[in-house]
Amino acid sequence: MLERRADLMALTEASRKAVLTPVEPGDLSRALRALIAARASERLGGTRMKDHYYEHLPAAGTSSISLDWSMRM
Numbered sequence: 001m002l003e004r005r006a007d008l009m010a011l012t013e014a015s016r017k018a019v020l021t022p023v024e025p026g027d028l029s030r031a032l033r034a035l036i037a038a039r040a041s042e043r044l045g046g047t048r049m050k051d052h053y054y055e056h057l058p059a060a061g062t063s064s065i066s067l068d069w070s071m072r073m
Helices: 002-020 030-043 047-060
Strands: none
Touching: 002 030, 030 047
16 A cells, blocks of 8 residues: 555656656746646645645746636636
């Protein structure tokens, strides 16, 4: 059971890295990636995951993007 949990944690960390800091980021900044991940988690009802991604917003340099929440549902 512990081995399966360790595998799950490793996969979760790999997913986080792929979302926030991919090897080839393309045209999306780290801040925009963190914001998209936070909003997707929020829309899907993942409160803990949403909070996790929102915590990354300041470190990702959110001053470079507009955080307009007028479209928030």
